[in-house]
Amino acid sequence: MLLWAAAVAQAVAQQEDTPEPFVFQVEDLSFGLPKADEPLELNTPRAALEAFLDAVEAGDGPRAAQALNLSSIPEEERESRAPTLALMLAFLLLNHQLIDWAQIPDQPDARVVPETDAAETPYRRRSIELGQLELDGRPVPISIQRFRAEDTEPVWLFSPFTVERTSRLYAASRPGMLSGWVPLEERLATLGRPSLREWLIVGGLLTICGLLWLLVYRGVRLLSRQVALYWAGWLRRLAFPLATVLAALTYRLVIDRLITLTGPVASNLGLASEVVGLLAGAWLLVRMVSGATLVLSERYVVPLSSDDPDNRRIKTNVYVVRRLTVVLIAVVSIGYVLLRLGLFETFGISVLASAGAIGVVVAIAAQPLLGNMVAGLQIALSDPVRIGDVVVFDGRWATVEDIAFAHTVLRTDTDTRLIVPHAEFLSRAVENWSKEGEAVRRIVKLPVDYRIDVDLVRQWVGEILDGDPRLTEAPTVEMVEVDCEVAVLWVWIGATTPLTSWTLHNEVREKLVSFVSEHEGGKFLPRKRYVSQRESV
Incomplete structure (x- = not known):
């Protein structure tokens, strides 16, 4: 720490012994303006900004113009334009809040002293950028710089680059088509204040x-x-x-x-x-x-x-x-x-x-x-079910009524709604009856006595469904299971829609049971047989 302090002191002493201060040299600091009775204090950046804004607030445009480097303005226009340029520049500074007072030094050379743990040494500055405004799509820096004329003390002024573009920057700030009747002084006076x-x-x-x-x-x-x-x-x-x-x-x-x-x-x-x-x-x-x-x-x-x-x-x-x-x-x-x-x-x-x-x-x-959100997106992309599909989920016959953001809505056969989270819906098996179309085949299971004539049952089914417009194909009757007591017939019925197939297969089951019950006095209804053996004496 002591070595660092000694290095800083030595660097500061060397800069103070430099014969030429860190400034921009100019021929004259008055820039053709009449001499003010009360000059502004411009020896430090902070003092220059405070004096400039105080003069503007007091409505003294000519005095505030002392803080401008007018070298970029034609000589014959400087005296007439300087007060207005000062007010415009003040409006831009305040309206866009370009001044961060915590970053404005109060030393004449705007010296920057690094933190104690920094490696660089203190250094002087002759230019400080307050901020940037946009003009014609390009950034324009708003800066103050340190100037010195021969046999005078250095002062801090707004840079000629900034002053030259002030009027255009003010025009680009869109003061309003109907605001021309409001004087610039009044706009400054009401800036940030209710009126x-x-x-x-x-x-x-x-x-x-x-x-x-x-x-x-x-x-x-x-x-x-x-x-x-x-x-x-x-x-x-x-x-x-x-x-x-x-x-x-x-x-x-x-x-x-x-x-x-x-x-x-x-x-x-x-x-x-x-x-x-x-x-x-x-x-x-x-x-x-x-x-x-x-x-x-x-x-x-x-x-x-x-x-x-x-x-x-x-x-x-x-x-x-x-x-x-x-x-x-x-x-x-x-x-x-x-x-x-x-x-x-x-x-x-x-x-x-x-x-x-x-x-x-x-x-x-x-x-x-x-x-559930990701699962919903997966349902939309992979297309396992669609709105309007007829499915069997968890043993329930239902229609996919809506695919919401986080859940699927199923309308059951009792006209109630089953709300299933997307993640659960995809993690379980779903039987989709209308994946490739509306036509559905259903099975009527008919238990009968094994002695029944299957061709006769086929004839009965043909008579029941003859000419029915709900059919999509001819019905088929098969004996798929038989034992010593009962046989199971499957009647395959293809219908136009899942709902139609449900209604049609219930009607066929009802009529087949009626036929079997009435045929030959119910002889071919399923029955249980008992064999009784008597031992000989």
Whole structure:
């Protein structure tokens, strides 16, 4: 530590003994301006900025112009333009908050002394960049520099590069098409401060935006009465978010393009209008996506009675994409709102410091949700089931009614809804009856006495189903099982849809049981036989 302090002291002493200070040499520091009665204190960067802003606040533009290096301005224009350039530059500094007072040194040479653990030695500066503004797509540094004329003390002035571009930077800051009647001095006086003019303009603008919202809302609702019934409901759902977006956008455009207000009321309401407009825009986009997917579903998806599984595949993909799009819109909108509100900057350090622990907790807590989300995407991509498919899940006959973001909705034969998480749905066996089409073959199992004439049963089945339009193929009767007491016949029945096959095979079973019961007095009903043996005496 002692060696480091000695090195620093030696470096400082060597710089102080240097014959030429670390400055930019100029011929004259007055730049053709009349001599001021009360010169500004410009010996250090901090003193120069404070004196410059104090003169501007006092409304003394000519005195504030002493802090400008006017060498880049034509000599014949310097005296007339200097006060206005000083006010414009002050407006840019304050409006864009370019001055970080903690970084502005108060030494004449703007000396930088590194931290005690740094390896470099102290060094002087003759230029300090306060910030950058954009002009014609290129960054323009706003800087103050140290100048010295012969036989004078060095002073800190705004650089000629900055002064030359001040008027263009001010024009590029969009002061507003209708703000030309507001003097620059008044704009500076109300910068960051509430004023009566600001309250009146904001109140009138809010009233206009409110009337615009009501006009758009009523107009869309009236338009919904003039269109087809299908479009009417969709337009009514769009009325509120659409009116809100247009009203917020109008307020923002007027504030930015027509009347630029720099007070706290307008600034806060401008941010609020941006947030409201963004959220309403996200809501409107969600409604439009939902409407578009509904149109696609109704156009391309057919009822369960039609034999077109590709349409159900389209509906499934549309539903999954819609939900993913909605989530993406919500995440992006909320993230942008938090960014604009500055919450990321406020809590950024603390969040980063605890990111590891929070990440572990969130990962554990969200594991079921994330697993179901990934499983839902897998269902859409791998296509094991589609909306409208008839399936048998966990021994229950059901129709896939919806594939939500984290679960599948099954409508059972009792018209109840079975909610199955996607992960569980994929982890268990599912029997899909309409994977390749609506036509389904079902089996009627008929237990009879083994002496029955199978050809006679085939004749009965043919008579029952003769000319039935629900059939897709001729029925088949087979004896698949037999023992000493009973035989089991399988009657294969192909029907147009799963629901039709269910109804048809129940009807065939009922009529076959009736035939067997009545044929020859029920002789061929299944029966149990007992053999009795009597021992001889």
